[in-house]
Amino acid sequence: MDKVYTNNEYKKIVDKVSPNSPIVKNITRAFFVGGFICIIGQFITNFFLNRGASRETVSSITPILLIFIAVILTGLDLYDTLGKFAGAGSVVPITGFANSVASPAIEYKSEGLILGLGAKMFTVAGPVLVYGISTSVIVGFFYYLLK
């Protein structure tokens, strides 16, 4: 007859048999969704490069189109659904940045156009710009000194 396990023993066995399975699952999902979003970006890039657009033009068009798609998906509440599945796979791409702008803008519209929509839009994008731009100034400063 099989041994009867206490809850604690059973938990230990499960932990041993499925080591870090939530993390492995999360990473797999992030990898595939993030990779897939980059494939869409590559498709847009190739599409415009094949039509004779310059690299510089394409490096602007691709994020603009991805952001456009992400904002619409956010408005339809589909990006949050994707986020629950994909975790960092939907946060790290530029579409996650777009979602972080659109989502509070839509949510806080009811608190007014200025301090609601206009201000809350930058809850996440604000810090990203503050630290991103400041880091770029520091890099530019050193480049100026060392070039």
Added chain:
Amino acid sequence: MSYLTAFITGGIICSIGQILIDKTKLTPARILVLFVCVGVILTGIGLYEPIVEFGGAGATVPLTGFGYALAKGVIKDVESLGILGIFTGGIKAASGGITAAVFFSLIASLIFRAHAKN
């Protein structure tokens, strides 16, 4: 071929973000800030350009690619404008993405209703 390298590169960068979220309890907002800054620094020391050459959109679409655009813009403007370029180059290179995010979000917030958060 460019699709495969984009998929792998983007997938790895997002996986790093997922590991940070799971292992360090960094919030997504901090991840975004961190990735942009890391992208700027890696580009500044010349390490991100090879990743972009290998991964294409797989390296430019993640937020590290936003940092790459900022740093590359600054370097380009320092080359052409000197010290003034430190202040003008970054945003100039990232302007399309920033303007798109702000403007499309404004329009979207006027069209769409807020959804109940659960």
